[in-house]
Amino acid sequence: MYDIRGLNEECGVFGIWNHPNAAELTYMALHSLQHRGQEGAGIVCSNGENLFGARGMGLLPDAISQVQLDSLRGYRSAIGHVRYATTGASELSNVQPFLFKHSKGDLGLAHNGNLTNARQIRHALEEEGAIFQTSSDSEVLGHLLFKAKSPSFKSNLKAALNQIKGAFAYLVLQKDSLTATLDSHGVRPLMLGKVDGAYCVASESCALMAIGAEYIRDVEPGEILTFNDAGMEEDNYALETKHRMCSMEYVYFARPDSEFRHHSIYNVRKALGEQLAKEMNIDADIVIGVPDSSLQAAKGFSSYSGIPNEQGLLKNRYVGRTFITPDQKMRERAVRMKHAPIRDVVEGKRVIVIDDSIVRGTTSKYIVKALRSAGAKEVHMGISSPPLKHPCYYGIDVSTHAELIAAYQTVEEIRQEIEVDSLTYLSVEGMHGVYKQFESKGECDACFTGNYPIEIVDHLLPEEKEKKTKGV
Numbered sequence: 001m002y003d004i005r006g007l008n009e010e011c012g013v014f015g016i017w018n019h020p021n022a023a024e025l026t027y028m029a030l031h032s033l034q035h036r037g038q039e040g041a042g043i044v045c046s047n048g049e050n051l052f053g054a055r056g057m058g059l060l061p062d063a064i065s066q067v068q069l070d071s072l073r074g075y076r077s078a079i080g081h082v083r084y085a086t087t088g089a090s091e092l093s094n095v096q097p098f099l100f101k102h103s104k105g106d107l108g109l110a111h112n113g114n115l116t117n118a119r120q121i122r123h124a125l126e127e128e129g130a131i132f133q134t135s136s137d138s139e140v141l142g143h144l145l146f147k148a149k150s151p152s153f154k155s156n157l158k159a160a161l162n163q164i165k166g167a168f169a170y171l172v173l174q175k176d177s178l179t180a181t182l183d184s185h186g187v188r189p190l191m192l193g194k195v196d197g198a199y200c201v202a203s204e205s206c207a208l209m210a211i212g213a214e215y216i217r218d219v220e221p222g223e224i225l226t227f228n229d230a231g232m233e234e235d236n237y238a239l240e241t242k243h244r245m246c247s248m249e250y251v252y253f254a255r256p257d258s259e260f261r262h263h264s265i266y267n268v269r270k271a272l273g274e275q276l277a278k279e280m281n282i283d284a285d286i287v288i289g290v291p292d293s294s295l296q297a298a299k300g301f302s303s304y305s306g307i308p309n310e311q312g313l314l315k316n317r318y319v320g321r322t323f324i325t326p327d328q329k330m331r332e333r334a335v336r337m338k339h340a341p342i343r344d345v346v347e348g349k350r351v352i353v354i355d356d357s358i359v360r361g362t363t364s365k366y367i368v369k370a371l372r373s374a375g376a377k378e379v380h381m382g383i384s385s386p387p388l389k390h391p392c393y394y395g396i397d398v399s400t401h402a403e404l405i406a407a408y409q410t411v412e413e414i415r416q417e418i419e420v421d422s423l424t425y426l427s428v429e430g431m432h433g434v435y436k437q438f439e440s441k442g443e444c445d446a447c448f449t450g451n452y453p454i455e456i457v458d459h460l461l462p463e464e465k466e467k468k469t470k471g472v
């Protein structure tokens, strides 16, 4: 299976404590997080004594059947997960939440992110006799928790969290508590909410809205929230914390109706477009966005520049993931199926087309050709994020160096390759400036700058990533 999307998402998690419809609400919330992962989904529930789970491959309705969901009805606490693999193959054993059966008590585990020292820890644990059930990085936390000696779960958890490195929003379900925790840099989003008096947490606030929950606040870097029958306990495990929220969450990954720090992603993307217009001094007749994720940036570009915003491209919403071979020719065909120009809108016009990113250049190359063949007089391209030059090790499948066109070509070379009249990327400073306007306290920008905020211990070698991408 090959995914024609240029950028792949990165898992979503949801958890709820003490609600009579825990499983159903988790299912609904996962539906709203489906854009974050389409390879598999699962739910683990607690009846106050034991844990039970259902999981499967594919989109949520394929992964969890009505019969399975019915079997989880009536349990009062649950965690759920939608997966896009970053470490470990795309197969059922790696679909989360993981459910550990142990004499110390059952434990459910759901993780969004990617650990950068999982291989090292796993190797050490295997040397001591541990037997792993999956090839996923996420499983190591479970082993560290069961191996710990203290009678206090909290102190075992803190010790384990201080051992793992990387990006993580982890949910841990036990018979008497639900724990939510974020890595010390807060790379992945996690939101706290409340519905009918029950606490819940979700990767994005759109999932809270979907179930009618109140969105209370964002979970902070290094924070541990414990929910049990006494309420919510706020704590933290990290000696040092920094805010390094993933820049690409704002640019592309999160749903536009989601809010970070109570500011909508919609408005952030519009502001990215405005900032791009400030930096891109090109005159044109119309500005169009590449649907869907770049429509807000195009709106922002238009409102700052005064150039009218039109819908010049139509997206076939039924083309997403396709089962095609990963050669360039088929990829190009798939992109052609996905976007169609509207001739009446672009004919005879000087067009500025806005996209949020260029990964391999497949989308932009096709779109430029398509706009020209529909009669566009000039085609200028504006990208509402800086050039993607480095892979991501923190839970997003931002390709290998070899697949990132900006890793080995200058902006002028890319301009020539995609055959566009001009090409402008948003500056790194411009991007951070926009996030500041929305009360963000600091962001990761490693895929643009190569400045990785968290140590990468395991170093997934480019060749290995290549193999993974090709499903070898």
Ligand SMILES: O=P(O)(O)OC[C@H]1O[C@H](OP(=O)(O)OP(=O)(O)O)[C@H](O)[C@@H]1O
Binding pocket: 004, 005, 006, 007, 008, 252, 290, 291, 292, 293, 294, 355, 356, 357, 358, 359, 360, 361, 362, 363, 364
């Ligand atoms: O340079 P490329 O390799 O073609 O990748 C870049 C494209 O990938 C993403 O869109 P994608 O098609 O994944 O999904 P979207 O419809 O959500 O924008 C991104 O928004 C760009 O349009």
Ligand SMILES: NC(=O)CC[C@H](N)C(=O)O
Binding pocket: 009, 010, 011, 012, 083, 084, 085, 086, 087, 088, 094, 111, 112, 113, 114, 115, 136, 137, 138, 395, 396
């Ligand atoms: N994208 C993610 O957050 C994936 C979680 C985990 N690293 C996995 O591969 O399953």
Ligand code: SF4
Binding pocket: 187, 245, 246, 247, 248, 249, 391, 392, 393, 394, 395, 396, 398, 444, 445, 446, 447, 448
């Ligand atoms: S490297 Fe890029 S995609 Fe990965 S967490 Fe940092 S900003 Fe996000």
Ligand SMILES: [Mg+2]
Binding pocket: 290, 291, 292, 293, 294, 355, 356, 363
């Ligand atoms: Mg796109």
